[in-house]
Amino acid sequence: MPKILIVGGGYAGFYTAWKLEKWLRSGEAEVTMVDPLPYMTYQPFLPEVAAGSVEPRHAVVSQRRHLKKTEVITATVTKIDHAAKTATIQPAIGDAWELSYDIVVVTAGAVSRTFPIPGVADLAIGMKNIEEAVAVRDRVLTNFDRAANLPAGPERQRLLTFTVVGGGFAGIEIFGELRSLASELIKYYPTISFEDTHFHLIEAMNRIMPEVSLKTSHWVIKHLAERGAEIHLETQLTSAVDGKIEMSNGESFHSDVIVWTAGVMANPVLKNTDLPLDERGRLHVGADLRVRNGDDVVPDAWGAGDVSAVPDLTGGGVGGFCVPNAQHAVRQGKLMAKNVVGAMRGDAPAEYFHKNLGAVAGIGLYHGVFQAGPFAVKGLIAWFMHRGYHGLAVPSWERKTRVFGNWILNFLLRRDIVSLEARVTPRAAFAEFAARPKA
Template sequence: MPKILIVGGGYAGFYTARVLEKQLRSGEAEVTVVDPLPYMTYQPFLPEVAAGTVEPRHAVVPLRRHLKTTNVIAARVTAVDHATKTATLTPEVGEPWEFSYDIIVMTAGAITRTFPIPGIADGAFGLKTIEEAAAIRDRVTANFEKASVLPAGPARDRLLTFTVVGGGFAGIEVFGELRSLASALLKQYPTLSFDDTHFHLIEAMGRIMPEVSLETSKWVIKNLAERGAQIHLDTQLTSAVDGVIETSTGERFETDLIVWTAGVMAHPVLRNTDLPLEERGRLRLGADLRARTEDGDVVADVWGAGDATAVPDLSGGGVAGMCVPNAQHAVRQGKLLGKNIVGSLRGDEPREYFHKNMGAVAGLGIGHGVFQAGKLSIKGLLAWLMHRGYHGLAMPMWERKIRVFGNWIISFFVRRDTVGIIARENPRAVFEEYAARPKAAATRK
């Protein structure tokens, strides 16, 4: 049996494995997914996880539960030598080992792209993992608790100042959601007022959300400004050491939460392979999702999809002729990739990937949203409902959809759950503080 190795269990990897399970005949191939995490994260829900409107566990899909016949290995692929068709797997505990394969599927995804700005690596949060989103929520709720017992002044201002860097979809969505969460929390803290909270979004370009029209992006800025949030356009972050924000426009303020959403890059594992990469470090693919050399020749037995790859956008959209890294493409590419691999095993020619973007929808906090499709633009409550409907149905697996919709329905009647588990990052603190310890042995004279 040919061995198919899928590197990464995110959107593209998960859906590729799902299609292979459905379409492969018994004994036709052996499929293995390697990922250090036991679940796939539905990343469009991360802003709502950060705001407490989606539970963290409901925004992930457990791989072992939903991949019935696929081998799931909890490890990292740290190197690939396609010349010998071996991959190095490194588990969290134990020694690395070599894994032999016949076909490799590169769906390693992307990581947060950062710049060497002082203070960012030491104190900022990204927004690529469920753990980051949950930690952001806990930080916000903890800061309200701390600020509620402080007098007005610099210490309280710092705790209630929240900063997001990056004005793309992810940045604007988490910015709007956190503003919504803060407004909900204020109702529970009589010692704090709306004017005590400060929200700043820093964007290097002269506009936000390039996926929507300029008119729509201006409406978003106005909507957020009316809700007490400030967007700094044409502004670069120059320093964030110890939470002290300094910008290229000369502004300076202190913050206790920095969320970095200024771009992504292909997973670094690709650098440790002999696979064909393009200038941005992504796996170079043809529209049929097979790897290609710089000259356009097919690299046998190498396939890919998702954010770690450069796939030609045959619809004429995209950036520099390539599909942009988002969930829409990753999911659809993964489904086609599974079909193409099955077809290739049976001697069929692979189909080319084609998807024309039907529009963009974003949530900006409860009751606020935008939708853009061509010249059609919908704003406000209706767009927010469209956002929830689309992503609720797009969430993989019906048992996950039910959990998400169920939580939304419950929250409609009893309001959002604003409880943060403040001690989650150090769960043993109380136990350690009061635990009995052996007495020191008496010293003999």
């Protein structure tokens, strides 16, 4: 049987494997998927995970539970030698080994793109995986606990000042969700008032959320300002050393939580391959998702998702390519499976074409925005549209049921506000009192 290797288990990789299981005949091919994490993260839920509206485990999909015919390897692909059709697999524990394949599907995804701003690498946290979202939630809740015991002053203000860098969809959603969480927390802390909490979003461009109209983006800015959140446009973060936020407009303040959402870049693992890349380090593929070297097709190599520069045939993409988001990655993964199976059977692959029908975002509990062409919906209705869309889009009915059930329970019982930040040092309580041999 031909061996199909899928590098990466995110949206595109997971859906490729899921649909290959559906369309491959018994014994037609052997599918292996390699990813350092044993689950696919549904990233649109990360802001709600950070705000306590979605339980962390409900925002991820187990690869082994849902991929019943695929060999799942929890490890990292560190090198791809397509000329020899081998990949180097590095597990978390143990020695690396080489895995041979006949067909490779590269869906390694993207990582946070940062700039050499002092302090960012040391203190900021991204919003690309579930662990980051959980850490942000615990930090916000813990900061309220600590600030409640402090008198008014610089330390208390630092603990209650939260900063988001990047005004795209990801940045605005996490910004709005954290503002919503903080507003709800105040009722549980008599010593903390609404005026004690400070939220800042820093955006280098002259607008936010380029996926919506300028008029709608202005409404979002005004709406968030009314909720006590400040957005700094045409402003760059110049330093975050020791938590002191310094901006290009001359303003500065101290912040304990700094969330970075200012862009992504292709997974650097591609640098260790002999596959053709573009100037931004993305895999060069055609609209049919086959890897291309110029105009020539690279045999038995495919790519999709954020790691690939997929042409946007609708003409709506940035620079002529599909933007790196979940909508494209999921659909490309499904098409990838069809094309790979079709190519094995001698059929011509289909080209990827998806015209964006609209953009929807949640900006806090009961607040949302939807844009489709010139038509926009704002407020509660848009928030229901956001939850409905993503609740149905998360893979498998098992996960959909858990997510909707979580939302219903939160509506009836309110969201949980317990911080589990001590989880990062689980042995501390035991070790403190554990008996030790006498010297």
